[in-house]
Amino acid sequence: MTQAVEQLGIKSYVAKQLTYWLYNAGAQSYDVMTNISKDNRRLLAENYKIGVNPPLSVKISIDGTKKYLFKTERGNYIETAFIPDNNNDRNTLCVSSEAGCKMGCAFCYTAKQGFQEKLSVHDIINQLNAIPERNIITNIVFMGMGEPFDNYDNVLKSIEILTSEYGFKIGKRKITVSTVGIVPGIKRFLNECDCNLAISLHSPFEEERSRLIPMNEVYHISDIMSALREHDWGKQRFPSFEYIMFKGINDSDRHVKGLCKVLNGMRCLINLIQYHSVPGDEFQTTDMEVVKAFRDKLSNKGFSTTIRASRGLDIEAACGLLSTLKMRDSEYSKKSSD
Numbered sequence: 001m002t003q004a005v006e007q008l009g010i011k012s013y014v015a016k017q018l019t020y021w022l023y024n025a026g027a028q029s030y031d032v033m034t035n036i037s038k039d040n041r042r043l044l045a046e047n048y049k050i051g052v053n054p055p056l057s058v059k060i061s062i063d064g065t066k067k068y069l070f071k072t073e074r075g076n077y078i079e080t081a082f083i084p085d086n087n088n089d090r091n092t093l094c095v096s097s098e099a100g101c102k103m104g105c106a107f108c109y110t111a112k113q114g115f116q117e118k119l120s121v122h123d124i125i126n127q128l129n130a131i132p133e134r135n136i137i138t139n140i141v142f143m144g145m146g147e148p149f150d151n152y153d154n155v156l157k158s159i160e161i162l163t164s165e166y167g168f169k170i171g172k173r174k175i176t177v178s179t180v181g182i183v184p185g186i187k188r189f190l191n192e193c194d195c196n197l198a199i200s201l202h203s204p205f206e207e208e209r210s211r212l213i214p215m216n217e218v219y220h221i222s223d224i225m226s227a228l229r230e231h232d233w234g235k236q237r238f239p240s241f242e243y244i245m246f247k248g249i250n251d252s253d254r255h256v257k258g259l260c261k262v263l264n265g266m267r268c269l270i271n272l273i274q275y276h277s278v279p280g281d282e283f284q285t286t287d288m289e290v291v292k293a294f295r296d297k298l299s300n301k302g303f304s305t306t307i308r309a310s311r312g313l314d315i316e317a318a319c320g321l322l323s324t325l326k327m328r329d330s331e332y333s334k335k336s337s338d
């Protein structure tokens with residue numbers, strides 16, 4: 001920002017005024033920036049477009065979860081979920097880092113779309129900036145479409161804007177970045193960023209995990225664990241593991257034992273997530289009793305284990321489903337008009 005204003009011959013302190021207006025005040029036009037001279041505002045407006053890219057649509061669940069659909073400047077669809085938790089005064093925003101995804105996870109709707117683009121910093125920040133809840137968001141999770149470490153630089157730049165004094169002032173521990181386990185990204189992130197890290201694990205066994213997450217063929221569970229164990233975590237931070245439970249695939253006692261072995265001695269949090277199948281799906285939902293028993297067995301072995309509440313089940317909550325439907329719609333209307 002400082003460089004941008006200086007290049008226009010404007011004094012560098014104006015950069016600070018600009019960040020206040022853009023991020024703190026959510027200004028949509030230069031006209032409201034009354035502490036910046038008219039000449040400078042004109043110069044800025046001639047060179048830099050500001051404002052938000054509003055969502056195309058929103059779906060609202062009976063539980064208060066909202067799913068926003070955005071169209072990026074390059075014409076791709078991305079999803080953002082607003083997840084309120086009134087019991088804990090927490091409002092979480094689940095943001096996308098890419099349109100589509102390259103990782104090809106077997107259970108994921110986004111994967112079925114293939115990859116379209118890495119989101120720009122603007123596209124990432126816009127997911128917060130352009131929604132009516134922008135001022136009440138307490139937590140941000142990079143768990144939407146895309147693999148954040150495949151778009152590392154833009155994700156990190158976005159995090160700087162989200163956490164810094166000049167930006168949205170969201171606490172670093174209130175932001176979680178979730179990865180399938182891109183080891184170079186994990187190492188860089190742990191050294192360069194103080195936000196939380198979540199690993200999508202889904203199985204403690206290499207071969208079985210590779211079937212769910214093909215990237216496991218490149219970065220094995222053993223590589224991920226070595227990277228995590230080598231890092232000096234200090235007392236403040238520890239990794240969490242996402243574990244989506246698929247009936248008959250990764251929800252047995254053998255998997256509990258495997259997890260205990262893989263995570264042995266590691267201070268971490270395990271989040272169990274009940275998979276919700278849709279008709280025709282090859283994966284089925286593990287019964288809640290089985291999920292609870294799985295949690296209890298892990299807890300008894302000393303692992304902090306929680307079950308993530310399923311939210312927004314009535315609004316195509318599965319990541320990638322809404323944008324896939326939208327893509328099909330657009331392709332259909334394109335074909336019809338052809």
Ligand code: SF4
Nearest residue numbers: 101103105108111146
């Ligand atoms: S689960 Fe995440 S990383 Fe895997 S394909 Fe879907 S969006 Fe990509």
